[in-house]
Amino acid sequence: MKKRCQWAKDEPNITYHDEEWGVPQHDDQKLFEFLILEGAQAGLSWTTILKRRAGYRKAFSNFDAKKVSKYTQKQVEKLLQNESIIRNTLKVNSTINNAKQFLKVQKEFGTFDKYLWGFVNYTPILNKFKNQSQLPVSTEISEKLSKDLKKRGFNFVGPTICYALMQAIGMVNDHTSECFLHQK
Numbered sequence: 001m002k003k004r005c006q007w008a009k010d011e012p013n014i015t016y017h018d019e020e021w022g023v024p025q026h027d028d029q030k031l032f033e034f035l036i037l038e039g040a041q042a043g044l045s046w047t048t049i050l051k052r053r054a055g056y057r058k059a060f061s062n063f064d065a066k067k068v069s070k071y072t073q074k075q076v077e078k079l080l081q082n083e084s085i086i087r088n089t090l091k092v093n094s095t096i097n098n099a100k101q102f103l104k105v106q107k108e109f110g111t112f113d114k115y116l117w118g119f120v121n122y123t124p125i126l127n128k129f130k131n132q133s134q135l136p137v138s139t140e141i142s143e144k145l146s147k148d149l150k151k152r153g154f155n156f157v158g159p160t161i162c163y164a165l166m167q168a169i170g171m172v173n174d175h176t177s178e179c180f181l182h183q184k
Contacts, residue, residue, distance in 0.1 A: 002180045006132040012050040022181065024124055024170035026113045031169060032102055033063040036095050038165045039156030040086050046164075048086075055084025060095060065106075068099035094155040101153045117171065119145050125172040135174050138163045 008017035025031060037056065041049045049056075059082050061067035071079075079085065079092045102112055109115040119141055129135055138146075138159035145166070149157040166172045175182040 003178050004181075005174075005176050005179045007046075012053075013047060016050055018181070021168055022170050022173045022175050025168075026117070028106065028112045029063055029065075031112050031116060032065045032099070033057075034165055034168045035098060035102070035157075036060065036063065038161050038168065039094060039098070040088075040091050041164070042091070042156055042158075042161060044086065052085055055082070059085050065099040065102045068096055069103055071096045071099075091156065098154050098156070101149075105152065116145075116169075120166075120171045124170050127172060127174050128177050129174060130177050132176060135176075136163065139172075142166055 002018075004014070004017055008014050025034065033056075037049050037053065040056070057063065059079055076089075076092055076096070080087050080089060085092075105115050106112050109118075125141075127135075142163035143159045146157050146159040146162045149162070163172075167174050173182070
């Protein structure tokens with residue numbers, strides 16, 4: 001039996017852990033997806049978000065930032081009735097706002113990937129934590145990223161959300177040292 005990080009005990013967490021979490025991601029559309037999903041998770045469990053991921057993809061044009069940035073108030077009202085996503089006015093409006101800011105960053109840097117990965121000098125940070133309780137909720141880098149994103153007008157991008165984003169997209173490898181994916 002494979003030894004995994006302690007949080008990956010059941011589905012959909014096992015598949016997410018084994019196939020995505022901590023894998024370096026450089027596709028802007030995927031980066032936008034993770035940015036939105038991490039923000040949606042604020043105050044909730046990641047399992048809740050994973051179970052609604054397909055609903056989010058459908059509701060938010062498969063995370064096409066150009067399309068999402070043009071959503072109207074009528075679309076917002078429809079989204080707030082959509083049971084396949086978290087129906088929180090602030091989070092729904094934040095998704096649209098963040099799509100607009102995302103496009104500005106792409107324009108400035110060429111890609112969101114180049115902007116984001118610049119915070120770790122384009123190289124994943126490999127941590128060596130033995131167990132989950134040692135993992136930080138934020139770091140100096142996630143605090144810098146959060147501050148910069150907020151300065152650029154993004155919402156739901158506090159240091160903890162930014163650190164979760166960094167973990168999800170592989171900017172930091174926080175698979176515990178006993179996990180079979182730690183060295184990959």
